[in-house]
Each structure stands twice: as structure tokens, then as C-alpha cells.
Amino acid sequence: MIDFETFVFRSLVALxxxxxVGLDREFKHKPLGMRAYMLVSLGAAAVCMVSLNIAAGAEAKAVTFDLSRVVSGIVGGIGFLGAGAIMSNRTNGKLRGVGSGSLIWVVGIIGLTVGLGYVIEAVSVTLMSFLVLTIVGCLRSRFDLQENDED
Known part of the structure; x- marks a missing residue:
């Protein structure tokens, strides 16, 4: 059972x-800003923690509760949200927002990971994501590459 203090701590970590991750996107004026990334991470963490508490209560009552279904639902829902960030230009067939869409999915997984109590792992994924965003940005500037339509 997750007590209230742990719930608040994990929620703050997820935020x-x-x-x-959201700061990078905000500074680059991408379709989704820091609020969206913060809220997706928080929401995924909160649903996961509440589900853990439901599972603990169900276990005490000898009721079956499948946490993997909750996790699967969260991942699918976040994927749907990420897909909303992706747009297609019908004249040239190129996609826009794929980078933002995939990053919103990663942030949801970060929140899910925090909600399950794997804070160090979530921090690691966050740092790796931030490094990817930073390194790609630096490479684009260094080699004078235009941003393609994936972001």
C-alpha cells in the first residue's frame, strides 16, 4: 500500500x-510545451500508484487484480495522445510532430516508472531523453542541418 507521503513524493518526482524534458521542448517552441509533459508524467504516475493501492486492497479481499492490464492501458492511452501530436502534410506526405509524439510516450513511461517506485530508473530515462534532445540539437547546429519534419 502506498501511503500519502510516498504518493506526494512520487507525484512531485514525476512532475x-x-x-x-518539457523545458527543452518549450525552449524550442515545439507543439507540446512543458505543461503537457509534466501532466502526462504526473497522470501516469498517479494512475499507477492508485492501481497499486487497488491491487493491495484486492489482495486483502482475495480478489484478482491484474496490474499489467493497467500498465498496458496507460501505455496505449499515452500512445493515443502522442499520435495526436503527429500531423501529416497531405501535399508532400511528410509527417510533423513525430519527435514530440514519441517524446510524450517516453514521458508517460517515465511517470509510469515513478509510479511503480522505480525512481532511479525514471531519472536515468529522463537524463537519457534530455541528452538525446540536447545532442541532436547541437549536431543540427554544428553541421547546419535544417530541422526536418519529424519534430
Whole structure:
């Protein structure tokens, strides 16, 4: 059972990690800003923690509760949200927002990971995501590459 203090701590961690990723996107004026990333991370963490509490209560009552279905639902729902960030230009067939769509999915997984109590792992994924965003940005600037339509 997750007590209230742990719930608040994990929620704040999820918000903070969503902020780290969201700041990059906000500064680059991408379709989704820091609020969206923070809220997706927080929402995924909260649903996961509440589900853990439901599972603990169900176990005490000898009722079956499948946490993997909850996780699967969260991942699918976040994928749907990420797909909303992707747009197609019908004249040239190119996609826009794929980078934002995939990043919103990663941030949801970060929140899910925090909600399950794997805070160090979530921090690691956040740092790796931030490094990818930073390194790709630096490479584009260094080699004078135009941003393609994936972001």
C-alpha cells in the first residue's frame, strides 16, 4: 500500500522529470510545451500508484487484480495522445510532430516508472531523453542541418 507521503513524493518526482524534458521542448517552441509533459508524467504516475493501492486492497479481499492490464492501458492511452501530436502534410506526405509524439510516450513511461517506485530508473530515462534532445540539437547546429519534419 502506498501511503500519502510516498504518493506526494512520487507525484512531485514525476512532475519534476516531466519538467526536465518539457523545458527543452518549450525552449524550442515545439507543439507540446512543458505543461503537457509534466501532466502526462504526473497522470501516469498517479494512475499507477492508485492501481497499486487497488491491487493491495484486492489482495486483502482475495480478489484478482491484474496490474499489467493497467500498465498496458496507460501505455496505449499515452500512445493515443502522442499520435495526436503527429500531423501529416497531405501535399508532400511528410509527417510533423513525430519527435514530440514519441517524446510524450517516453514521458508517460517515465511517470509510469515513478509510479511503480522505480525512481532511479525514471531519472536515468529522463537524463537519457534530455541528452538525446540536447545532442541532436547541437549536431543540427554544428553541421547546419535544417530541422526536418519529424519534430
Amino acid at each position: 519534476g522529470l516531466g519538467l526536465v
